[in-house]
Amino acid sequence: MSGELNLTNIKTIKALLQKHGFSFSRSLGQNFLINPSVCPKIARLGGVGETNENVGVLEIGAGVGVLTRELALRYKKVVVVEIDKTLAPVLEETLAEFLDTNTKIIYGDILELDLKELLESHFKGMDVVCCANLPYYITTPVIMRLLEIEALPEAQVQPARELLQTEQTCSRFETGGSPAIRAVTVMVQSEVATRLVALPGTRECGAISAAVRYYGEAERLFDVSARSFFPAPKVDSTVIKITITGKHNLDEVHKKRFFKVVKSVFSQRRKQIINPLSSDFDIPKEKLRELLLQCGINPASRAENLKLENFLDIGSCICSY
Numbered sequence: 674m675s676g677e678l679n680l681t682n683i684k685t686i687k688a689l690l691q692k693h694g695f696s697f698s699r700s701l702g703q704n705f706l707i708n709p710s711v712c713p714k715i716a717r718l719g720g721v722g723e724t725n726e727n728v729g730v731l732e733i734g735a736g737v738g739v740l741t742r743e744l745a746l747r748y749k750k751v752v753v754v755e756i757d758k759t760l761a762p763v764l765e766e767t768l769a770e771f772l773d774t775n776t777k778i779i780y781g782d783i784l785e786l787d788l789k790e791l792l793e794s795h796f797k798g799m800d801v802v803c804c805a806n807l808p809y810y811i812t813t814p815v816i817m818r819l820l821e822i823e824a825l826p827e828a829q830v831q832p833a834r835e836l837l838q839t840e841q842t843c844s845r846f847e848t849g850g851s852p853a854i855r856a857v858t859v860m861v862q863s864e865v866a867t868r869l870v871a872l873p874g875t876r877e878c879g880a881i882s883a884a885v886r887y888y889g890e891a892e893r894l895f896d897v898s899a900r901s902f903f904p905a906p907k908v909d910s911t912v913i914k915i916t917i918t919g920k921h922n923l924d925e926v927h928k929k930r931f932f933k934v935v936k937s938v939f940s941q942r943r944k945q946i947i948n949p950l951s952s953d954f955d956i957p958k959e960k961l962r963e964l965l966l967q968c969g970i971n972p973a974s975r976a977e978n979l980k981l982e983n984f985l986d987i988g989s990c991i992c993s994y
Contacts, residue, residue, distance in 0.1 A: 680739040680767060681709040683903050689737065693762040697904065701757060702808025705736045708901035711860075715912055716743035718894055719804045719858035725749070729796040731854070733783050733805035733815065735760065738767035744804060745771040752795045753778045754786065783815055788822050792853050801853065806860040806910075813881055816869070820888040820917065822853040857915045858894070866893060866911035873981045880939040886981050887931065889917040921985065930988040938976040938984075946979070946987075947972040954991055964990045 679685045686705060690696075697703050706712060720728055729750040735741050737760075744751045751771070755764070758780045768776055777795065779786070792801055803819055861869065870891040871877035885891050897910040923931065937953040938946045947965065951958045962972045968990040970983055979987075 678767060680737050680742070681707045681712075683707055686737060686903060689763060689766070693766075695759055695763055698757060702810060703736070703757070704806075704808075704902040704904060704906050706739055706806065706897075706901060707903045708897065711897055711901055711912075712740040712743045714895065715740060715804055715858060715860070716747050718912075718914065719744075719802055719856065720748070721800055721802060721855045721916075727799050728855075729799040729801050731792070731796075731801060731803045733803065733807065735764055735768075735778065736806070738764050740804065740806065741768055741776065742771065745774075745776045749775065749799060750796065751776045752791070754783045754791075755780055756782050784811065784818060788818065789853065792822065800855050802856045802858065803854055804858045809862050809865065812859075812861050812865055816857065816859065816881075816915070817884065819854055819857050820885070820915070854917060856917060858912065859915075860897060860910050860912045863896060863909045863911040866913050869915075870913055873979060873984070874977070876977050878977055879942075880935050883935045883939070883981060883984060884932065885915055887921050889915050889920075891915045921981075927988060930992065931985055934984050934987045934991070938979065942976040945973045945975060946970075950987070950991070956991065961991075 678689065680689075686707070719730070722728075725748050728748050729752070730744045730748045732741055732744060732751060732753045735753045735755045741751060741753055741764075745768070753764075753776070755778055761778075761780065764778055765772070768778070772778070779791070805815070807815055867877055868879050868882055869885055870893050871879070871882040873883050873886055892914050894912040894914055897912060899905045899907065899909050901910075921931075933953065934950070937949045941949040947958055947961055950956070951961050954961075956964070965972045965987070968986045970987060970990075971978075974983075
């Protein structure tokens with residue numbers, strides 16, 4: 674029966690939701706896609722390499738299953754994490770033909786699940802990508818969680834967002850680990866997308882932009898108008914893709930220092946970087962000026978003037994103090 678459903682038709686969706694007694698939750702930011710061209714495009718662009726024969730997909734938020742179906746048709750395995758258990762009867766109907774083959778639904782909060790264990794349990798031996806339509810209120814924490822998962826022993830994986838202080842050594846050290854997730858393709862508010870894909874050294878760049886570039890390369894794929902959703906949100910959305918490269922895969926000591934530097938300079942982005950860095954790292958300004966100049970960095974620079982390598986260099990020079 675699910676194969677006959679047009680899950681991008683408003684009348685079909687309304688009838689389906691009414692049949693199963695579903696009500697939208699404002700707190701969860703639920704907006705279901707009704708533009709038939711969007712989900713096939715996300716599914717097609719979300720993969721890695723020339724073929725998806727050995728690629729598994731972690732999807733965050735199933736909605737009524739329209740993207741899930743497209744993913745299940747193209748990839749080896751799909752695991753969906755859905756926070757709203759009231760969608761269970763809806764998804765059992767719309768995904769019936771896939772639940773018996775290559776699709777599994779896990780009901781839970783993506784921010785609370787042990788994602789490393791989830792990946793190891795369900796995608797062993799596969800390349801893994803993530804696809805999602807993220808509500809605004811969880812965009813940054815979810816993206817950071819996905820980027821932070823590394824193919825390393827759990828004891829070595831610490832959340833970069835905690836930005837903890839620790840004993841520091843003076844040179845960069847690369848762990849050599851590889852990313853657990855190869856790519857993250859997400860739909861977010863267009864304004865947020867601009868920040869996520871912004872290059873360090875540009876006016877649009879913020880702390881989240883630098884964090885994304887630490888883990889990989891980000892690109893804007895296509896825009897999606899508010900009219901493409903039911904109910905329609907107040908703003909347009911954009912689909913972006915982050916390809917995780919592991920290029921700057923530093924050990925935890927150096928990674929924490931890098932993120933502390935990023936947080937420091939962007940917390941006062943209109944000020945010269947010497948001011949917040951001196952305060953946050955407790956280094957006298959004259960000494961810090963000397964350290965920065967030794968690294969070839971202008972102490973009068975502002976956050977938006979710095980390239981990614983500059984943030985890394987600042988972390989290295991600060992530890993020599």
